[in-house]
Amino acid sequence: MIRGTVTSQGVYADGKDMCQIIISRETSASLPHQHGEKKKIYLNIGNETYKAGVHETGKGDVWLSSVLYKEGLKREKKRLVDALAEIHIFKGDKIILYPEERDSFILEILEK
Secondary structure: OEEEEEEEEEEOOOOOEEEEEEEOHHHHHHOOOEOOEOEEEEEEEOOEEEEEEEEEOOOOOEEEOOEEEEOOOOOEEEEHHHHHHOOOOOOOOEEEEEEEEOOEEEEEEEEO
8 A cells, every 4th residue: 555645836827736646755665666767657546547657856755747648549638636636635635546456556535
């Protein structure tokens, strides 16, 4: 089980938070990550599956990008803030990522 927190790195023009998910250091080993390289994972949020980017800072902090991609005939971008809002997760909420299969995870809220 991987734990994280929804944070904001700014605000979009429409006033919504530019959300990202900071992963706790204690649980980040289960996610693929490497400093200076974006690793891709599949992330199930609600009933949708997205491709998400996992990043690592030079200090070893791991986070998930604010932009998601939906695969299909046309690759669609979706903001993390919008995908999370559909399942009632917002800035400050604690989340859990459950491994589903290799490089695929289910995102759920830890508690409200």
